[in-house]
Amino acid sequence: MLPGPTNVPERVTRAMFTHMINHRSSDFVELYEDAVEKTKKIFQTKGDAVCLSASGTGAVEASVVNLIKKDDKVIIPVNGEFSGRLAQMLEWAGANVIKLETPPGENSSFDSVKEAFDNNKDVKAFYCVWNETSTGTMIKYLDKVKDLTSRNDSYYVVDGVSIVGGEELKVDKWGIDIAMTGSQKAFAAPPGISPIVVNARTKKYMMENPPKTMYFNLPRYFKYYDESKHTPFTPALPLLYAYREALDIMLEEGLDARIKRHRICSGALYSGLSAIGLTPFAKEDSRSTVVIALNYLEGLEDNTFRNTLAKKFRVLVAGGFGNLKGKVFRVGCMGEVHRYHVMRTISAISSTLDMMGYKTNTADALKTAEEKLKDL
Numbered sequence: 001m002l003p004g005p006t007n008v009p010e011r012v013t014r015a016m017f018t019h020m021i022n023h024r025s026s027d028f029v030e031l032y033e034d035a036v037e038k039t040k041k042i043f044q045t046k047g048d049a050v051c052l053s054a055s056g057t058g059a060v061e062a063s064v065v066n067l068i069k070k071d072d073k074v075i076i077p078v079n080g081e082f083s084g085r086l087a088q089m090l091e092w093a094g095a096n097v098i099k100l101e102t103p104p105g106e107n108s109s110f111d112s113v114k115e116a117f118d119n120n121k122d123v124k125a126f127y128c129v130w131n132e133t134s135t136g137t138m139i140k141y142l143d144k145v146k147d148l149t150s151r152n153d154s155y156y157v158v159d160g161v162s163i164v165g166g167e168e169l170k171v172d173k174w175g176i177d178i179a180m181t182g183s184q185k186a187f188a189a190p191p192g193i194s195p196i197v198v199n200a201r202t203k204k205y206m207m208e209n210p211p212k213t214m215y216f217n218l219p220r221y222f223k224y225y226d227e228s229k230h231t232p233f234t235p236a237l238p239l240l241y242a243y244r245e246a247l248d249i250m251l252e253e254g255l256d257a258r259i260k261r262h263r264i265c266s267g268a269l270y271s272g273l274s275a276i277g278l279t280p281f282a283k284e285d286s287r288s289t290v291v292i293a294l295n296y297l298e299g300l301e302d303n304t305f306r307n308t309l310a311k312k313f314r315v316l317v318a319g320g321f322g323n324l325k326g327k328v329f330r331v332g333c334m335g336e337v338h339r340y341h342v343m344r345t346i347s348a349i350s351s352t353l354d355m356m357g358y359k360t361n362t363a364d365a366l367k368t369a370e371e372k373l374k375d376l
């Protein structure tokens with residue numbers, strides 16, 4: 001139940017156990033083209049997709065180094081570790097970064113983003129971390145940002161690393177120019193493949209203004225793909241097989257059903273865990289449907305709690321980041337999360353708290369969760 005890496009289905013693991021192929025062969029073309037086309041379906045885009053052999057940070061960095069030039073003005077909401085890192089990358093790329101900072105656990109409102117656009121008519125791009133994994137918050141107005149970016153054709157970039165595949169995302173319809181994720185989160189594949197999608201106008205800009213980098217040089221990936229369906233560098237072949245299998249599983253389930261399942265399971269986790277006395281860290285209107293961050297009860301020690309949960313019940317949850325370390329823990333609700341995982345997590349957390357001397361009522365908590373799960 002980590003917010004990544006998440007549980008990987010047996011089918012996906014098995015797909016990796018295969019002989020190596022030549023990445024300049026028709027076998028590779030069949031594998032890679034299939035992975036690219038299915039990735040586009042998940043992101044709901046007719047643009048280009050590149051499946052980078054990298055962790056999520058690689059795809060996020062690629063979105064920065066291929067788009068941002070010195071002194072470009074960029075707006076970005078910042079409310080946690082990952083939005084902070086993205087703002088840092090933008091600064092390193094030389095951008096003039098307008099940070100819309102809110103306390104962790106809260107999101108910038110759409111009105112504050114609008115105000116930033118009103119005050120900065122020359123903005124080149126809006127970047128955002130859709131799901132701030134470090135605090136369990138999620139931006140809920142992705143579909144409205146186009147009204148702002150379309151004013152002066154600024155670019156709209158979404159870091160969806162911990163959420164794509166678990167929540168609704170309509171890249172083309174919502175006017176998103178670049179979006180990316182990591183395979184180890186809601187795709188339920190092993191870590192190491194990070195897809196990034198880029199629409200036609202952004203691709204044109206990148207081709208005409210290529211970055212001075214080698215590995216994350218997206219124009220180079222576009223050129224190789226357009227000419228031969230190859231990648232410029234040796235890809236992580238076993239991971240690509242696993243990734244393609246994970247895409248098949250996602251498409252077999254269907255995006256709508258998958259999103260519904262994530263929403264129902266996280267709803268049940270919030271209710272069940274609240275019923276045992278835990279309180280969510282994020283403000284109600286900002287709460288994520290894929291990462292549930294919870295405040296530690298008074299006196300509850302982070303390592304003892306998580307180690308007991310892991311050793312006695314084999315349930316893994318994550319701790320907090322930075323100054324939230326020891327103050328919150330995070331439950332992932334991504335990828336392979338079903339009724340069984342929800343019920344087992346709630347009962348394991350409740351029993352662990354009980355063992356550590358806190359009064360809990362596991363039966364009540366499970367009943368509350370079951371009520372939410374009935375539509376699954």
Ligand SMILES: Cc1ncc(COP(=O)(O)O)c(C=O)c1O
Nearest residue numbers: 055056057082131133161162182
């Ligand atoms: C929102 C977000 N962006 C970027 C990253 C970085 O991904 P990775 O650790 O795969 O490099 C993460 C990782 O959890 C994340 O949650």
